[in-house]
Amino acid sequence: MGCFGFLKTMMILFNGIIFLAGAAILGVGIWVKVDNGSVLSFLQGISAADSQLGQVLNVGYLLIAVGSVLLILGFLGCCGAVRESRCMLLLFFVIVLIVFIAEVAGAIVLLVFKPLAEDLIQKAGEEAVKNIKKDYGTNKDLTGLWNSTMTTLKCCGFNNYTDFTGSPFVNGTGFYPPQCCGSSSCNGTTASSVDIPGCYPALKKLVDDNAVIIIAVALGIAALELAAMIVSMTLYCHIGSKRD
Template identity: 70%
Template sequence: MGCFGFLKTVMFIFNGIIFLAGAVILAVGIWVKVDSGSMMGFLQNLNGAPEQLKQVLNVGYLLIALGAVLLLLGFLGCCGAVRESRCMLLTFFVIVLIVFIAEVAGAIVLVVFKGLIQNVINQVGVKVVESIRLEYGNNKDSTGLWNATMNTMKCCGFNNYTDFTGSPFVQNNKLYPDQCCNGGLCKDSNATAANIIGCYPALTKWIDGNSAVIIGVAFAIAILELAAMIVSMTLYCQIGRKHA
């Protein structure tokens, strides 16, 4: 097998995996959205299943979008290599390049405009707290989403437990959510809620603690994207010379 054949094989196998992964993710996303009634029944019949599991239905659209993109990339890569289609290979290259540029631009924005981004996050945080105080304990979807977030991250509110002050939940129950309580009842005057960190500080702390892993994963993804672009362009050029 020559270099050309080896590159075709690598391109086919790599993108075949991407295609299959995209097909599975797309199928799961469609099933979650189309068969939501059965999904809800399944979740409700699980012994000991937390109420927050119902929020899985909200990720259906995200799964559909992600699956469709991966499916398209895998198809273009596989067919472009097997059929020696320069058009498909070029389209594959352009899509990966756009994703790569967007990632680089995002990283630059995070570094250069870190202060501005922090201000935006603070402004968003104000709106989030307003939403909590209006909807938590009253809006089922919002309450379930926050409960799932707090249970997963072991946190309380966006900033801290005071975000729930004045919310329908606190007004009706005269206590703060269980996630803020260290296992006890957090009444308005109970100081134990102050020991639970907010979800935004918890996320920031987690990112700081895992920054090396995050950078490593991002670097690995960037290398794979560069390799995919190099292989696709190499095949593109060799196919052009072959049919010249």
Template identity: 65%
Template sequence: MGCFGFLKAMMFCFNGIIFLAGAAILGVGVWVKVDSSSLGGLLQKLGQGGGVASQLLNVGYLLIAVGAVLLVMGFLGCCGAIRESQCMLLLFFIIVLIVFIAEVAGAVVVLAFSSVARDLIQKLGDEAVKNIKQDYGKNSEVTTLWNETMTKLKCCGFYNYTDFTDSQFVNTTQRYPTPCCKNSTCTYNNATVSDVSGCLNSLVTFIKDNSVVLGAVGLGIAVLEIAAMASSMTMYCKISSK
């Protein structure tokens, strides 16, 4: 197998994986929208029917869009390589280039407008604390969701244990939730709960601890995209020279 044949096989395999990934993401997106009666119901209860829940439900549309783009990319890459179609290879190159530019622009926007992200987190935090004070211990779905989150992240509340202060749960039971406790009593006046960090803090710490991995993944994706563009252009030029 010559260099061109090897490049052709790699293009087919690489874009076949992209095609399958796109199909999977598209399927998940369609499922999220179709099964909104169960998933959406839980999110609506969590967000009290506010804007946060609606924004979370729109993730389905995002998944559908991403899946569709990946499907088209995979199809063009596979067919362009097998059929040696200059048109398909050129379209593949243009789509990957647009995606690459969009990713770079998105990263720049996130870095430049970090205050927007802080405002969004603040709004989400307000909704979360409101949700805790009103529904924790009263609504079984909300209670289970918070308990599982706090147990897995080893945290208490959104910001800290004070999110539960004056909540319906604490006022009724005179104790904090079990995930907030470092001993078996955990009464209202038990100060040991102050040692348990909030879930936002735990999530930020997790991201910081895994920042190298996340950066490596992002860099790997960028390298793959550049390699895909270089491969498609190389094939395009070789086919043109025949």
């Protein structure tokens, strides 16, 4: 097997795996959004399942988006290599390049313009707090998303428990969310005595504590993307030279 045959085989295998993974993720995402009752029944059937597992229903849209992108990439890369289609290989290259550029741009913003990035996050946080005060307790998707986030990160609100003051949930029940209160429920007078950090500080601490792992994973993903682009362009050029 020559170099071209080896690269073609690796392109087919690698993108075949991506295609199957994307199809599986997309299928799960669609199932989560379309058949909520079955998903909840399945989760409740797991022994010792946490009550918050039901909140996975709120990640359905994310699964659909990620699965769709992986499905398209896997199809273009695998089918492009099998059929030796320059058009598909070029589309594959362009999509991976766009994702790579977006990741590099995001890294530059975070590293070089860190104060600007923190300012943007704070502005996004202000909008998140407005949504909490307006819809937490009445909007099922928003409420579930915040409950899941707070349970996972062991945090309360974006900044702290006061983000929920005036929300439909607090106004209707007189209590703050259980994630803000430790092991017991709390009202407006006792919530301030519970030291539960906000989700932004908690997430920032989590990132700082795992910075080395995050950088290693990011570099690994970037290396795979570069390898995919190099291989796709190599096949693209080789196929073109064969036809000339």
